Amino acid sequence: MAEPVNSANPANRAILTCALTGVLTDPSQYPVPVTPAQMATEARDAFNAGASIMHVHVRRQEPGMGHLPSWEPAVAAQIVDAIRAACPGVIINLTTGVIGEDISGPAACLRRVRPEIAACNAGTLNYLKIREDGRWAWPPMVFDNPVEKVKAFLDVMAETGTLPEFECFDVGIARSVGMFRKAGMTRHIDYNFVMGVASGMPADPDLLPLLLRWIEPDAPWQTTLIGRAEIWPVHQRTAELGGMLRTGLEDTFYLPDGSRAPGNGALIEALAACAHRAGREVASTAEARAALGLAAA
Numbered sequence: 001m002a003e004p005v006n007s008a009n010p011a012n013r014a015i016l017t018c019a020l021t022g023v024l025t026d027p028s029q030y031p032v033p034v035t036p037a038q039m040a041t042e043a044r045d046a047f048n049a050g051a052s053i054m055h056v057h058v059r060r061q062e063p064g065m066g067h068l069p070s071w072e073p074a075v076a077a078q079i080v081d082a083i084r085a086a087c088p089g090v091i092i093n094l095t096t097g098v099i100g101e102d103i104s105g106p107a108a109c110l111r112r113v114r115p116e117i118a119a120c121n122a123g124t125l126n127y128l129k130i131r132e133d134g135r136w137a138w139p140p141m142v143f144d145n146p147v148e149k150v151k152a153f154l155d156v157m158a159e160t161g162t163l164p165e166f167e168c169f170d171v172g173i174a175r176s177v178g179m180f181r182k183a184g185m186t187r188h189i190d191y192n193f194v195m196g197v198a199s200g201m202p203a204d205p206d207l208l209p210l211l212l213r214w215i216e217p218d219a220p221w222q223t224t225l226i227g228r229a230e231i232w233p234v235h236q237r238t239a240e241l242g243g244m245l246r247t248g249l250e251d252t253f254y255l256p257d258g259s260r261a262p263g264n265g266a267l268i269e270a271l272a273a274c275a276h277r278a279g280r281e282v283a284s285t286a287e288a289r290a291a292l293g294l295a296a297a
Contacts, residue, residue: 019248045265071105089297123173196226
């Protein structure tokens with residue numbers, strides 16, 4: 001059984017990540033940032049609230065196209081440069097998720113931006129959601145991440161000096177991550193338990209101690225929680241067990257009291273409150289860099 005974190009230990013300061021915007025959410029319907037200026041403003045609010053890492057998705061910049069992802073390296077650079085200018089010393093965590101074998105878009109963005117961290121989806125998932133009336137919310141799809149695709153991403157990350165953050169949608173995927181290291185595919189392990197996707201792990205705080213039994217010893221870990229009110233008890237349990245914490249408009253639009261979040265800053269404030277209730281201080285960017293083995297800014 002995993003034990004709660006020793007709150008008196010300075011090494012257990014909570015590292016907070018803000019997931020600034022999603023991949024397909026329509027900015028005409030939801031308050032998600034799209035342009036470099038919007039991303040920088042939202043990042044600054046989150047940074048001021050305690051986030052030391054910004055998880056970045058890049059969207060198309062043409063009018064009316066902001067609900068679609070972009071893999072243009074120049075656009076990625078504009079957005080990341082704006083965030084770095086607004087948040088001195090911030091750690092960039094770049095998305096890489098694509099469906100299919102072609103990873104040339106994400107690879108080009110990694111090479112252009114050279115982020116400190118990048119998401120590495122660690123296994124394949126049937127990505128499903130069904131409505132109460134039995135209709136699919138979207139056509140059933142496979143988020144394909146076979147080993148050869150994972151290795152291709154890891155090779156690019158090694159080239160760019162980027163640490164992989166392994167996105168784990170179920171227990172089997174989490175258990176695979178240790179195999180990647182044994183196979184020589186990576187030397188660095190950092191787990192991100194993605195919970196709340198309808199066909200993946202539920203956002204259930206009781207799952208966390210079980211998951212921690214099946215990961216590599218002493219590896220950093222965090223939770224990405226998709227949903228509404230049900231995610232906040234899991235954030236709290238993550239804080240109590242010593243994990244890194246993440247939220248943002250990519251993951252939820254709702255604060256713990258059920259109200260709509262006005263932006264990323266308010267969500268990070270609520271996340272920092274989880275850390276404080278667990279007896280943990282929030283890590284600065286310098287402390288987060290040191291804890292993760294990253295170079296000083």
